[in-house]
Amino acid sequence: MPDPGPGASTLADRIDRLFQVVRRPNREPYSNDEVARACREATGESFSATYLWQLRTGRRDNPTKRHLEALATFFRVPPAYFFDDPQSARIDEELVLLGALRDAGVRDLALRAVALSADGLGTISDMIEAIARREADAERAG
Template identity: 35%
Template sequence: MPRQTDPLPPDDDRVGRDLAAQVRRRLNALFESRLDPDTGEPYTHAKVSRVIAESGWRKVSPSTIGQTRSGENDNPTIKTLDSLARFFRVNVNYFLDEKTVDQELEVVQGLALLDRFKSEGVRSIAFRAKDLSPDGLRVIEAVLDQVRKAEGLEAPKGDI
């Protein structure tokens, strides 16, 4: 008999289904937001599997990755999640912690922003602008907008 403090009886599978859906949603968010720097496209399951194996982490097959993303594998091992977390440079708790949808989105957007800063030129500009006043930053933004326009690039969407 369950204790009064147990939120669900032990045979209730809702918790497992909710966690599986959470893992699937968060893994898909990582795949959708992180681009392969070699191709500029989303990572393939094969590439993720290969990099994990080459890194010496617990191997994860492309089919396991696909099944976890689709929900067919609704109970991935912690070792599988750990390897995927290492690949995407997140803590394994990213998959397991209770977060709101807004918090999840914030994590994924932050990771995407970090990927953008991998470009040495972008990083250099960011570091050089670090201690500028708000007026100085507006001048730099205006100059960057003019350079983008001269190079036929659209204005970036939104703020960082």
């Protein structure tokens, strides 16, 4: 499924976005089975992996309030993420940042950059941008 990106507009997009961005510490995605199980345990209600898959793909689009609250709790987002477009977009941006910071290399680089001056941060930013362009060019060529 394509990445809906920040500001995903449908409920299915928003739920799927959580699976894409919020991952285990080892960067592996959560499965529908384990999220459904956690939601079942949290609500005491029926919540199957198939039902979750249907929500993620838009085949079902009217979950109960308790189901959405359970998903919000599991992924550590406010329930408003599923309804409020401006808040959803802001939370999506924060999730991307948090996801990146879970990567030990990114976190180490960010922590080391805290002590740099504005000029030093600008230089590092320019270097990262140049490397990203070079890698993107290489990927397109390769």
